[in-house]
Amino acid sequence: MGMLVNGVWQVKNPENIEGGFVRPESPYRDIISRKTMGRKPSRFVLYVSLACPWASSVLIVRKLAGLESVVEVRYVSPYMGDQGWMLEKPNKETGAKMLHELYTQTDPNFTGKVTVPILWDTQNKCIVNNESMDLIMMMNNEWSHFVEGDFNLMPNNIRYDVQVKCDWIYEQIANAVYRVGFASKQSVYEKECNQLFEALDRLEIELLDGRSYLLGSEILLCDVRLFVVLVRFDIVYYGHFKCNQRQIRDYPQLTAYMMRIYDQVWDTVDVDAIKTHYYQSHPWINPTQIVPVGPYHDFNRE
Numbered sequence: 001m002g003m004l005v006n007g008v009w010q011v012k013n014p015e016n017i018e019g020g021f022v023r024p025e026s027p028y029r030d031i032i033s034r035k036t037m038g039r040k041p042s043r044f045v046l047y048v049s050l051a052c053p054w055a056s057s058v059l060i061v062r063k064l065a066g067l068e069s070v071v072e073v074r075y076v077s078p079y080m081g082d083q084g085w086m087l088e089k090p091n092k093e094t095g096a097k098m099l100h101e102l103y104t105q106t107d108p109n110f111t112g113k114v115t116v117p118i119l120w121d122t123q124n125k126c127i128v129n130n131e132s133m134d135l136i137m138m139m140n141n142e143w144s145h146f147v148e149g150d151f152n153l154m155p156n157n158i159r160y161d162v163q164v165k166c167d168w169i170y171e172q173i174a175n176a177v178y179r180v181g182f183a184s185k186q187s188v189y190e191k192e193c194n195q196l197f198e199a200l201d202r203l204e205i206e207l208l209d210g211r212s213y214l215l216g217s218e219i220l221l222c223d224v225r226l227f228v229v230l231v232r233f234d235i236v237y238y239g240h241f242k243c244n245q246r247q248i249r250d251y252p253q254l255t256a257y258m259m260r261i262y263d264q265v266w267d268t269v270d271v272d273a274i275k276t277h278y279y280q281s282h283p284w285i286n287p288t289q290i291v292p293v294g295p296y297h298d299f300n301r302e
């Protein structure tokens with residue numbers, strides 16, 4: 001793990017602020033409009049990690065939106081070592097082998113974390129955006145002219161409710177598992193862990209009324225943002241991040257809900273990549289870097 005400081009890569013463990021984990025803001029936030037996109041398959045490509053929940057939510061929206069033939073996807077390898085993410089294949093436009101080279105190609109003096117997902121401009125050879133929420137909203141709002149039908153994970157009439165739910169999921173669940181896993185003080189760990197399970201308990205109760213998705217009968221953005229956490233929970237967050245008061249399989253409603261979404265997006269879920277990344281890429285949490293054989297999971301439908 002590390003980061004760029006004035007364009008130079010430095011090996012570092014995650015920042016700790018009184019034992020707690022803080023995720024930095026994403027610096028690249030340009031939006032590629034419908035007009036810039038044009039009608040041809042995109043000059044813009046996505047770089048993702050199949051292990052990363054934020055990147056996976058982008059992949060899922062690309063699939064649900066029917067944009068698979070429009071927006072190319074390139075991958076980083078699951079293992080994130082001292083040099084950060086490694087590109088699965090050298091970048092076609094620059095020959096870069098590491099993701100941080102794409103960041104310094106964009107800004108030779110870049111300071112900050114080198115994260116996936118990113119949207120890469122193959123023509124201008126630079127990063128356009130590295131914030132998953134922006135990438136999702138571009139696919140949902142700006143690039144819808146590529147597909148027929150009225151796909152929308154954030155319809156105007158319930159936009160506010162979806163945003164509130166997404167924010168709650170980010171704070172209480174998606175980022176919370178990292179705050180638990182990266183806690184470096186017992187008291188911080190316990191507090192974060194208790195809060196995380198209170199949030200999961202609350203979701204289980206909400207789903208008891210028989211609704212298919214969080215806000216009713218339609219799959220929405222908040223469902224995608226929750227799914228990517230649930231599908232990782234029992235296989236990595238429970239063991240590696242010590243989020244271990246209960247597993248998702250102990251929650252009947254959440255399990256059924258997760259599998260309902262899994263059936264639609266199963267080919268975006270790579271259990272081996274998820275396990276390899278988490279167990280091998282945080283040696284200060286798992287010094288032997290051994291990837292556990294288990295647990296048994298029900299994701300073998302492919």
Ligand SMILES: N[C@@H](CCC(=O)N[C@@H](CS)C(=O)NCC(=O)O)C(=O)O
Pocket residue numbers: 001002023025026051052053054055084113114115116117130131132133
């Ligand atoms: N705000 C970003 C967060 C992305 C993020 O944190 N990605 C993680 C992987 S799950 C990453 O690339 N981390 C690299 C690092 O911390 O060095 C988004 O949602 O796009």
